[in-house]
Amino acid sequence: MMKVSIVIPVYNEVQNLKKGVLDxxxxxxxxxxxxxxxxxVDDGSTDDTVALIKKxxxxxxxxxxxxxxxxxxxxxxVIAGMKQAKGTIVFFTDMDLATPIEEADKLxxxxxxxxxxxxxxxxxxxxxAPIIRKAMALGFIVLRTLLVGLRGIHxxxxxxxxxxTTAARTMLKKLHAFxxxxxxxxxxxxxxxxxxxxxxxxxxxxxIKEVPVPWRHVETKRVNxxxxxxxxxxxxxxxxxxxxxxxxx
Ligand SMILES: Nc1nc2c(ncn2[C@@H]2O[C@H](COP(=O)(O)OP(=O)(O)O)[C@@H](O)[C@H]2O)c(=O)[nH]1
Ligand SMILES: [Mg+2]
Numbered sequence: 001m002m003k004v005s006i007v008i009p010v011y012n013e014v015q016n017l018k019k020g021v022l023d024x025x026x027x028x029x030x031x032x033x034x035x036x037x038x039x040x041v042d043d044g045s046t047d048d049t050v051a052l053i054k055k056x057x058x059x060x061x062x063x064x065x066x067x068x069x070x071x072x073x074x075x076x077x078v079i080a081g082m083k084q085a086k087g088t089i090v091f092f093t094d095m096d097l098a099t100p101i102e103e104a105d106k107l108x109x110x111x112x113x114x115x116x117x118x119x120x121x122x123x124x125x126x127x128x129a130p131i132i133r134k135a136m137a138l139g140f141i142v143l144r145t146l147l148v149g150l151r152g153i154h155x156x157x158x159x160x161x162x163x164x165t166t167a168a169r170t171m172l173k174k175l176h177a178f179x180x181x182x183x184x185x186x187x188x189x190x191x192x193x194x195x196x197x198x199x200x201x202x203x204x205x206x207x208i209k210e211v212p213v214p215w216r217h218v219e220t221k222r223v224n225x226x227x228x229x230x231x232x233x234x235x236x237x238x239x240x241x242x243x244x245x246x247x248x249x
Contacts, residue, residue, distance in 0.1 A: 003036045004108055005087035005165070009077030010040055011187045012047045013095045016218075021097050022057055028101045029063045034108065038064050041081045044071035072181045073188030079178070082168050090168050094159035096218040103213045107162035116167040116206035117198070119153070120160030120213035129217035132225060140191070140232055147236040148195055148243075150202065153210060156194050160213055167206055174200040176247045177238040187222045192235020199239060203248045 006029065013021075022040075029035040038061075042050050050068065058066055069080055082090050089111050091104055099120055110118030126134055140157065150156060163171075178193045201208055242248060 001034050002089050002108070002112055003087040004032070004034050004089045004091055004104075005081075005085035006035060006038045006104070007078060007081030007085060007090060007092040008038065008040050008095050009074045009081065009092070010042050010045065010049055010095045011071075011074070011077075012045045013049050014047045014052060016096050017049065017052050021095055022053070024097060025093075025101050026057070026061045026064060028104070030061075032105075035063065036087050037085070039067060039081050039084060040065070041067045041069065041077040043069045043073070043077050043080075071183060073184040073190050075178050075188075075190035075193035076181045078193070079172060079175075079181075082163070082165075082172060085165055085168075088165050089162055090165045091162040092159070096220065098218045099158070099160045099213045099215050103160065104162070106211050106213070107160070110209045110211060111162050111164055114207065115209040116164045117201050117208045118162045119155070119198070119208065119210055120158040120215075121155040121210040122158050122215040123154065123212060127214075127216050130219075133217065133223070136223075136225065136229065139229070143233060143236055144195060147240045148199060150195065150198055153198055153208065155210065156198055157191060158213065158215065161194070167201070167204075170204065171197055171200045171206075174204065174248060176242040177235060189222070190235070191228070191232045192239060195236065196239050199243070200248060 025038055029038050040053060053066055057064055067080060067084060078092050089108055091107060107118040175196055177196050
């Protein structure tokens with residue numbers, strides 16, 4: 001049995017915490033002996049996220065760890081979590097549980113079957129998502145295909161991914177667009193991070209498996225059509241440019 005670290009990047013998640021998402025994750029962790037830790041990475045939430053976790057959870061759940069770092073966005077939260085993880089499998093998910101946490105079993109199984117990277121795939125099934133979100137998702141896929149490629153991977157953006165920890169650490173060393181930890185304003189989900197990570201995984205010849213998972217849209221009101229689109233295009237252009245100049249070889 002391989003040991004699993006669950007990493008959850010969080011930023012201003014009081015609303016979801018009050019819905020009981022962390023209780024759900026911790027109950028799952030308790031029910032799975034393979035899960036050795038739930039590592040919450042908060043990078044400077046400006047609401048009561050940290051206070052709430054400390055008051056209601058930390059200390060009461062042996063598998064729960066809280067890592068507080070300076071604000072640098074989701075991508076670096078995930079990176080920091082991957083570096084800290086003690087398991088032989090590192091799995092990351094979003095705090096809103098848009099994909100039910102039990103689905104992690106399927107991803108973990110994929111790693112145990114010998115894959116290096118196993119990612120959740122929503123296909124075109126984005127239940128309950130507003131039309132603007134669906135349009136953004138489609139535009140993203142078109143741009144990604146044109147700019148970066150990524151053979152055989154359909155959904156790069158699902159926030160539900162598992163890695164063999166040794167593979168993840170090798171991949172992190174190969175990142176370029178997301179290699180440096182830099183400050184960001186407000187929440188930042190860094191859409192390009194998943195793409196660079198998978199791009200590097202393919203370059204390294206890692207075995208990648210995509211597993212269909214259910215996904216239910218949870219609105220967080222962080223989305224801004226204009227700035228998010230500009231950010232995504234910038235990220236993908238950087239990855240493409242890095243590739244052209246041979247940075248990933
Ligand atoms: N550490 C960290 N996590 C973040 C940041 N922004 C978003 N997140 C987390 O990333 C995950 C995905 O965020 P969400 O708003 O659901 O993004 P979306 O579903 O992709 O629109 C959640 O667990 C958030 O708390 C950030 O700036 N830092
Ligand atoms: Mg979400």
